[in-house]
Amino acid sequence: MPRFDVISQGEELLSGSTVDTNAGWICHELAEIGLEPGRVTVVGDVFDDIRDVIGEAARRVTVVICTGGLGPTSDDLTSEAAAAAFDQVTVSNPEALAQVEERYRARKREMPPANRKQAVLPVGATVLVNHLGTAPGFRMEEGGTVLFFLPGVPFEMKAMVKEHVIPELRARFVLPPRRTVVLRCMGIAESVAAQKMEGFERPGVLVGYRANMPEVHVKLHLAAGIEAEPLIAEVRARLGDVIFGVDTGSLAEVVGGHLRARGETIATAESCTAGRIAAALGAVPGASDYLLGGAVVYSNAEKVRQCGVDPDILEEFGAVSEPVARALAEGIRARVGATWGLGVTGIAGPGGGSPEKPIGTVHFALAGPTGTLHRKVHLPFERERVLLFTVGAALDLLRREVEGST
């Protein structure tokens, strides 16, 4: 198997102010198509370091993916360093310059002179189109090693790996044909999933796991000729209905697809999540087919005003309680006139916890055509993770109701 190295360039990665998630993603994608990871190296903004790391990697492995350092500022040194690693020079690449200029023209903006620097590439480098940002990528070949240089902005980098890197590597190397099936789960920990999958592996079937919070993905890597369907059925028997999709998009996309297929609509009433559930639904293109609107009801007064929650209930049970969650869901459903109303109220922390209602206590309710469901969960995490998992759990409650008869 050909080996690859990943180089992440950027002072902010080395200083610890940004966590490098690019390298892990790249390792995962390239391992998926059959390449073997060698090393990941993170290097800062020191020219000699970048040059040395690139040169050493090229001598060690056959594929090098380098991200970052392609911006227009003086600390963006990757292009010069890549040239120096192979005793070459850089030159303004007309194709790259045309791309940078076109990007500004399309946005009807003047290109700052600094951005001309983004088109200065090692002599002989091939330009890689970046459809999502100003920094063109490039590739080089040196002594049997192919090197890809991509921007550090994650979604730009990911699109370019998919468009440029994966197809070239697939064409270049004879990689054992294999297929990966991704079973997306909500409401199970990675370690619990792994425990339930124990002993599942067999010749031609490898199992991988990935925590993609709040989702967990279980992956079956299948060698050529292995049939997927019976294996998927077997995984379903082990993991049950925490699986919300097989080779699908995110939970919000899956739920949205079900709603669209059923011609149904949704409205939300959110306290602790403050709009995050609606925003997750609204992040999916075409969400206006089923997302009508919602209420952010952070204050008790807004719970009363926007959803008609009875002030006596708030007084008696407190804002984080089953009756309030039900009233939120039923109130927003009736007022918006949606098929489904989703109500959420909880304590995200760090303040606000008590022995009876510790931080992480969240009440959900889903009001629908045949009544209202309630769920209570305890998410023993810090604020950001409580909110993240609350969104997942809320969408999953909806998913379980709408997926059956789609």
Add this chain to the structure above:
Amino acid sequence: MPRFDVISQGEELLSGSTVDTNAGWICHELAEIGLEPGRVTVVGDVFDDIRDVIGEAARRVTVVICTGGLGPTSDDLTSEAAAAAFDQVTVSNPEALAQVEERYRARKREMPPANRKQAVLPVGATVLVNHLGTAPGFRMEEGGTVLFFLPGVPFEMKAMVKEHVIPELRARFVLPPRRTVVLRCMGIAESVAAQKMEGFERPGVLVGYRANMPEVHVKLHLAAGIEAEPLIAEVRARLGDVIFGVDTGSLAEVVGGHLRARGETIATAESCTAGRIAAALGAVPGASDYLLGGAVVYSNAEKVRQCGVDPDILEEFGAVSEPVARALAEGIRARVGATWGLGVTGIAGPGGGSPEKPIGTVHFALAGPTGTLHRKVHLPFERERVLLFTVGAALDLLRREVEGST
């Protein structure tokens, strides 16, 4: 300045199933005391790779911190690899063995035989006590370089860095104090910021940039004895009021702090962002001091129902227009009774664009005690980035209104 390398060992880091947060933390801690970060290398469970990475680092820098691979299982190879890197052998270290045994005794458990492996260290290594786990750490000195080997479990590693590594490094090197000032900006591209900062660097003052979308951070790295205040004033003169904070938290935190200080409140009415602005405000601990609530008004019917937008205005100007943005802001402000009402309507794409209103067209309005401001922007990006920058621009409009007289 003495340079250090960090080595993170573990197949789960290389496969992308776990994000390496240890290395960034170590870099930050050691940079704080004045050491200069060299490289971070992530390496898997291949013996030769681990041995090579350790040996190469020791030849390159004067301090090496290696985490992971000290456990009792067959894929824990760090001790053997560290010995091999310097042509040494390992031996069962009585002091380390006593520690592992003591750890089990204290928990009143039988020590599994496999754990004896954790006391097998390179000959001549010094044991480092781990008070929080079974794996002892160790240190070696080779050719003027000191190497620390620590467990990969973050809280064990962190405690040992503080107990063993930092004190030794402080005693060993005369470290110059230095300071980094972070100026947070909204509404300026990284390249434009860099252009305006051209020629700012001087002896003892380095400038760095970081795009932390939608924010841009300009960093001043100051050597000992350099006064920060005059430099900050000079950067303000160059960049102007795009700077929303110096050494502060995120824009949502800064805006929230201003609102709290003024005793004011905010309500939102969001179309395209579908709750994301309210969620950004609500992600900050203590947001209930100023965030009352808001409306997600994805459908036109909800714009009318929740904010009282005149249907004739929707008909005449369309949902994405100045009059609708104003009506949203004024309507939500009046209904919630907040000091400020923020209204947003735009076209995030990929559908819905037209020649007059291309994708990325967003109208903002901010209604307050003395009237309503309107802004129109064009964000020529794909959906996710349009939404991200819309949140930034909306919060920044609010920030400019509330920061003056806090």
